[in-house]
Amino acid sequence: MRIVLFGTGNLATRLGIALRAKNADIVQVYGRTCSGASILAEKLGCSFSTSLKEIDTSAELLILAVSDEAIAEIASNIPVGNRLIVHTAGSIEMDVLAPYSDNYGVFYPLQTLSRDREVDFSHVPVCIEANHSFNLEKLNQLASLLSDTVVRIDSDQRRQLHLAAVFVCNFVNHFYSIGEQLMLEQQLDFDLLKPIIQETAAKVLQHSPQSVQTGPAVRDDKTVMNQHLKMLSDHPEWQNLYSLISKNIKYLHP
Amino acid sequence: MRIVLFGTGNLATRLGIALRAKNADIVQVYGRTCSGASILAEKLGCSFSTSLKEIDTSAELLILAVSDEAIAEIASNIPVGNRLIVHTAGSIEMDVLAPYSDNYGVFYPLQTLSRDREVDFSHVPVCIEANHSFNLEKLNQLASLLSDTVVRIDSDQRRQLHLAAVFVCNFVNHFYSIGEQLMLEQQLDFDLLKPIIQETAAKVLQHSPQSVQTGPAVRDDKTVMNQHLKMLSDHPEWQNLYSLISKNIKYLHP
Numbered sequence: 001m002r003i004v005l006f007g008t009g010n011l012a013t014r015l016g017i018a019l020r021a022k023n024a025d026i027v028q029v030y031g032r033t034c035s036g037a038s039i040l041a042e043k044l045g046c047s048f049s050t051s052l053k054e055i056d057t058s059a060e061l062l063i064l065a066v067s068d069e070a071i072a073e074i075a076s077n078i079p080v081g082n083r084l085i086v087h088t089a090g091s092i093e094m095d096v097l098a099p100y101s102d103n104y105g106v107f108y109p110l111q112t113l114s115r116d117r118e119v120d121f122s123h124v125p126v127c128i129e130a131n132h133s134f135n136l137e138k139l140n141q142l143a144s145l146l147s148d149t150v151v152r153i154d155s156d157q158r159r160q161l162h163l164a165a166v167f168v169c170n171f172v173n174h175f176y177s178i179g180e181q182l183m184l185e186q187q188l189d190f191d192l193l194k195p196i197i198q199e200t201a202a203k204v205l206q207h208s209p210q211s212v213q214t215g216p217a218v219r220d221d222k223t224v225m226n227q228h229l230k231m232l233s234d235h236p237e238w239q240n241l242y243s244l245i246s247k248n249i250k251y252l253h254p
Numbered sequence: 255m256r257i258v259l260f261g262t263g264n265l266a267t268r269l270g271i272a273l274r275a276k277n278a279d280i281v282q283v284y285g286r287t288c289s290g291a292s293i294l295a296e297k298l299g300c301s302f303s304t305s306l307k308e309i310d311t312s313a314e315l316l317i318l319a320v321s322d323e324a325i326a327e328i329a330s331n332i333p334v335g336n337r338l339i340v341h342t343a344g345s346i347e348m349d350v351l352a353p354y355s356d357n358y359g360v361f362y363p364l365q366t367l368s369r370d371r372e373v374d375f376s377h378v379p380v381c382i383e384a385n386h387s388f389n390l391e392k393l394n395q396l397a398s399l400l401s402d403t404v405v406r407i408d409s410d411q412r413r414q415l416h417l418a419a420v421f422v423c424n425f426v427n428h429f430y431s432i433g434e435q436l437m438l439e440q441q442l443d444f445d446l447l448k449p450i451i452q453e454t455a456a457k458v459l460q461h462s463p464q465s466v467q468t469g470p471a472v473r474d475d476k477t478v479m480n481q482h483l484k485m486l487s488d489h490p491e492w493q494n495l496y497s498l499i500s501k502n503i504k505y506l507h508p
Binding site for chain 1: 264322323345364365366367368371373377378379381403405407410411413414415416417418419420421422423424425426427428429430431432433434436437439440441442444446447448449450451452453454455456457458459460461462463464466467468469470471472475477478481482485486491492494495496498499501502503505506
């Protein structure tokens, strides 16, 4: 299946590299800037274009690995014909592509991706959705090339999955940042926190997080919580978070 | 060094087992209840007591791996003499033990511990503090038996370390719980989130969390954030958290 890949950001880069490593036939990369498109095209050993009018017409699958706002804009400006066209976004419904082709779907890898960090796609769940079973089967074949976990979910589920991922990934990473800053303030090495970060993540591989909650809030240890709130007096926004989350933890563990 | 271990909770259990595995000489376990004390004593192959008046007087080191409130209470009710006595608490200052012995300190393993989950102590940072250099050296020897990472920190630093751990462990685990519940609501398997949880934790082994922040807040993607807030309308407390944290992330990444 000849593929044109749209986008040159984190997702397009990691997805393109992973597909290429499995010998998927990426024939062209589209990017808005010459530098972005050419760098990725070189990594993938294919041609590139910065013009939506010069998309390779031999392609059978168009993958829009672009920002949410760019999906409809790009789809409406390329000669889609009846090619299978998919986007890769967590929070955009599949039907946004309906006006542009009879064959459309979603190819959503659930992972936090950085352009310069390698990721083993075999462990990345790929969530697929399509408007026909034969399109779904095509996406299934492509996704199975990459990953051991391919799941069919609908747009509502994908949106919820994305929301859950914001909590367990983006917000969690922000808390790692807060931890890093608290350590700095007392001349402590952030490395000291790494084992507890790893263990906290490893625990949920085997246990429901609800069942392994630890800390002052679940013990309702008011002395420690009050001490912590006082220590956060220079950071009213963290103090606020501390109160709210502790209250929620207590509420979940009456 | 002959040791009496006070406590039968998560920390006492995991610490006792880890010390025993390194052939540390635990001669007695103290617990408030006969069942708790006898179960741990059997695991450690030592005697046990439920009376503070019957503590083994041959001991050279007393480890109070008990709740914060119990530390002074126990210390004031045992014949400490001039034995080295330490507690294991993150948020209690060392000097709480000053009234009871000329030799005192803190032995604080920084990890989230569950009674029934094995943990490799060689990766657990052990933070030590003592009132004299010769006591510190004794604690250093014991800690080095267990762990590759032994650090000397003072009571203020330990308190801050504990606060940081609440953010990167206890609060993070609560966010895993929220993720689990959001998945349930849409009949999605929590397993789908496990790779992104692991990768988010793995990333900070090599990168400052601040430098690898991803998600709608750092992109200032108002469309997705508003959609997420709407989806959380049945959970006003999570909605509130979502707003606050997104605002903080934006603030850190102007």
